[in-house]
Amino acid sequence: MSGAGTLDLPEDVTPNDVTGALARRLLDDVRRKSGIRHDRPLERKLSRILMAMPLDMLESWVRVIEQSPADSPDWLSLIENLTIHETYFFRDLPHHAHLRGHVLPAIIQARRTERTIRLWSAGCATGEEPYSLAILALETLADLGEAQRTDHGVVTAWTVDVLGTDISRIAVRQARNACYSGEGLGAFRDLPAEYRLWFVPLEGADPNYRKVRADARKVVRFQQHNLMAPQPPETGFDLVSCRNVMIYFDDDSRRAAQTQLIEAIGPGGWLVLGTTDRPIRPELFERHRGDRALAYRKIGGPA
Numbered sequence: 244m245s246g247a248g249t250l251d252l253p254e255d256v257t258p259n260d261v262t263g264a265l266a267r268r269l270l271d272d273v274r275r276k277s278g279i280r281h282d283r284p285l286e287r288k289l290s291r292i293l294m295a296m297p298l299d300m301l302e303s304w305v306r307v308i309e310q311s312p313a314d315s316p317d318w319l320s321l322i323e324n325l326t327i328h329e330t331y332f333f334r335d336l337p338h339h340a341h342l343r344g345h346v347l348p349a350i351i352q353a354r355r356t357e358r359t360i361r362l363w364s365a366g367c368a369t370g371e372e373p374y375s376l377a378i379l380a381l382e383t384l385a386d387l388g389e390a391q392r393t394d395h396g397v398v399t400a401w402t403v404d405v406l407g408t409d410i411s412r413i414a415v416r417q418a419r420n421a422c423y424s425g426e427g428l429g430a431f432r433d434l435p436a437e438y439r440l441w442f443v444p445l446e447g448a449d450p451n452y453r454k455v456r457a458d459a460r461k462v463v464r465f466q467q468h469n470l471m472a473p474q475p476p477e478t479g480f481d482l483v484s485c486r487n488v489m490i491y492f493d494d495d496s497r498r499a500a501q502t503q504l505i506e507a508i509g510p511g512g513w514l515v516l517g518t519t520d521r522p523i524r525p526e527l528f529e530r531h532r533g534d535r536a537l538a539y540r541k542i543g544g545p546a
């Protein structure tokens with residue numbers, strides 16, 4: 244069986260034409276199931292993966308992938324090769340300063356009765372963003388006299404619950420490990436000095452590696468979740484953060500993802516997006532501008 248013969252392609256196509264056509268077919272499937280849109284670098288990446296496979300197996304493999312649901316191991320192993328997990332702690336310092344100076348104090352003020360705050364980082368890659376949120380939440384509680392900074396970490400009567408989710412199972416597994424490298428453009432490339440003590444060296448390991456301190460680790464949990472799923476993983480969050488994720492989506496997928504994010508925010512809760520994203524339903528939010536930072540508060544709640 245010739246690969247080209249089974250594809251409804253012209254007889255004179257070269258293997259590269261075949262892999263190119265199959266790559267485009269697979270990218271349609273990737274867009275449908277994950278929201279990630281076609282672009283040339285992605286097509287090249289996928290073509291290279293396909294060219295490593297025997298031509299006569301390719302079309303049947305593509306068909307298997309197309310027929311696999313978005314939570315199947317076959318499909319998820321393809322997506323592992325196509326997602327970009329670039330991230331680092333406190334990515335975008337003005338944004339994090341706005342969270343600590345304005346957004347988190349407002350959330351804490353609104354939750355004084357329940358003494359619980361719940362935050363979701365959607366598309367969290369290897370976990371740097373949810374751990375940054377946890378550190379900021381604990382620091383803000385201490386700033387406001389609702390927690391104590393002790394030799395054993397930050398101690399508080401509040402419940403802080405941070406959920407990190409990503410489509411990539413490998414990224415989620417790494418996030419749960421909470422160990423990061425400081426080499427080169429690593430996870431600590433932009434870490435402000437005031438947060439250094441939140442990371443501890445690993446005994447007997449390369450000194451470049453550090454682990455998130457236990458008091459931050461214990462308030463963060465992770466789950467694999469696809470933003471194209473019909474429902475958010477949970478609802479009632481005080482803050483939902485989805486940054487540097489929807490830049491890879493087309494318009495329909497952005498709308499689908501944001502519908503889910505908005506549904507997950509509790510009354511009066513907050514939405515924070517990447518610098519190029521805007522809420523699809525601006526009428527539901529009031530804008531809170533900081534110094535080079537913007538956050539959106541859902542209208543109609545206690546916060």
Ligand SMILES: C[S@@+](CC[C@H](N)C(=O)[O-])C[C@H]1O[C@@H](n2cnc3c(N)ncnc32)[C@H](O)[C@@H]1O
Nearest residue numbers: 277326328329330366368409410469470486487
């Ligand atoms: C560039 S990272 C951004 C990480 C972090 N939010 C930040 O701002 O540093 C984008 C992440 O989005 C994830 N992603 C892409 N499509 C997704 C989807 N449909 N559902 C959930 N996560 C997705 C990727 O796996 C990747 O880890």
